[in-house]
Amino acid sequence: MSLRLENRADASVALKLLVSLGSGIAALLLVAIPVLAAGQNPITAYGLMVQGAFGSMFAFSETLNRATPLILTGLACAVAFRAKLWNIGAEGQLYIGALAAVLVGSGLLQMPPALMIPTVMIAGFICGGMMMVVPTMLKQRFGADEVVITLLLNFVVILFVQMLIEGPLKDPLAMGWPQSIPLDAEAKFSKLIPRLRMHWGLIVGIGAAIVLWILVRKTVLGFEIKAVGENRDAAKFAGIPVNATMLKVALISGGLAGLAGVSEVAGVKGYLSADLSPGFGYSGIVVAMLAGLSPIGTVFAALFVASVFVGADSMSRATGISNYLADLVVALSLLCVLVGTFFLRFRVRFERKAKSSAEA
Template sequence: MRIERRDTRSAKLVAGGSIAALIVMVALGSLLIATTGAPVLASWRALVTGAFGSRLAISEVLTRTTPLILTGLACAVAFRARLWNIGAEGQLYAGALAVAALGSGLIGAPSIVLIPLLMTAGFAAGSAYLLGPALLKRFLNVDDVVTTLLLNFVMGLIVSLLVQGPMRDPLSMGWPQTMPVVDQAVLPKLMAQTRLHVGLLVALAWALVASVIEARSAFGLKRRAAGAAPQAARFTGISATRVMILTALWSGGLAGLAGAVEVMGLRGYVTGDLSPGFGYTGVIIAMLAQLNPLAVVPSAFAVAAVFVGADAMSRAYNVPGYIADVMVGLSLFVMLGTSFLLGYRIKR
């Protein structure tokens, strides 16, 4: 028995692999639900109804999808260039803190000026937070998985320090949070009487921009070349340093933008629990999308639907809420196995 690479992958093979992965995922999820003692079919029905059964449910799914698109894009564009950014969570909080610092009254401007300015600030803060690990990897060969991951915990401590110290809102009745952003910095709603805001359109626009850059630009070609064959890329004159730095600025900026839209669109302020793990989930979304920027959108939507629907399932049948995290994590392993079988075959 030996494993050999497939020369081509037909459309039928890819479609069959995707369907098989979905079947395996549903089977594993059903097994997890059954272990809790809940009725399997009724639980799945509650999950689907909780995610898509009403206008409010759909709006909640789309609201949760917004930051997941941006963190998924942040990981996808970094991984494509072999920059293993596991620190989107920390970069998200960096962008959120930048918005809280500048948008709570420090800058006086109308919404049409203030909102783009704060988004740019959030983007820049996330970029800066990833730039250090990228430079360490490029010039000192420091493992970027370790540095980006550990910086998440560093940022967590920084957030705790600021929300309980210099940036603490004196009117928060002792609750550790920053001062709220001014009304001019709040993102408009897309649907009345829901939490869905125009940050979703921003995320979709960035997914389209990322797709065009990857497929249609010289920079996208250089990034793919540097990621697939770094030594060959250097021989053709591609600057690995330039590609690495620009990729870090782009990837970290997208994660920082996720934090900015969460503050401006939902919370209005920063707390230690602003993100329930959006940055880490972005890694899974990027892998489910196979690093395709456009595929990040449906991947993020599907993951958001699982999270929102699992809450309804938990309320209906007392299924533990964290089962959604387990199912999303298992989906990554199923997709990785499917990708391997699509790229290779076992031959006698």
């Protein structure tokens, strides 16, 4: 018996969905081991996580609120990865988008909400997009590694934001707390349901997923993105403007991450602080991979990751197990997805070895 690997021409949608679901389930099964080691029943712990994430209207709204920036950062990573442009800087792009929202929406312009909110969103999109366009241009001109550049820019941007909120943008009414001046009321997102934190950023995220799905599946740019991602040299030979396509992808990717920052500032906090994001940009990578880089799948993957984080907090209070269990679930989900991706690319064949005449 011998084992042989065959390249798959194209994995079916059903197989991609099976890999994504299987990765999440496999991660939960693996996490059951440390839960047992902590002296708790995994079924009980997971039941408490589900209850904490979906057990009431308040819990469900918190899950959706947590999923909103994950949808946008997941889309940012998904569209870039489709073109083999490795955007690891969604965290920094989120912060620069939030900074742009504060600069524009805290008194610089005086507009009614119908004009102010789109203006703030456009500012966040452009600033976030430029944070990805610059590394892409460096890659094209000098062969620089965009993984390293975007990763290091995360720390540069966060330190720059900290400097501003401790200095020229510091709110004098915050009693010394390091946060920026607040957004004007005209620049804030309205709540979807009174007395709950869900806001219009969720609609923006879902709308962005639909628009990106149409762009990828139904437009010339979507075809160019796929062609560049599959084989850059072949795409160039076929007449596709590879460099221009990559710059468009960079702008869209960074812009979506910038919108995540706008969503958090305008929809949740109302001001910029150094702890605006607990890692939404990095979690977006996991969301994109869990979704198989599908724009629509990104919405459901973000909901899964958000439910894990929100549910883990509730489970931790009830059982005493650390809520860092959520990070373990997310990390193992990513590892399982990477293993699943192998089986999306290759088909495993088992063959019987023919007996030689001497053996016969």
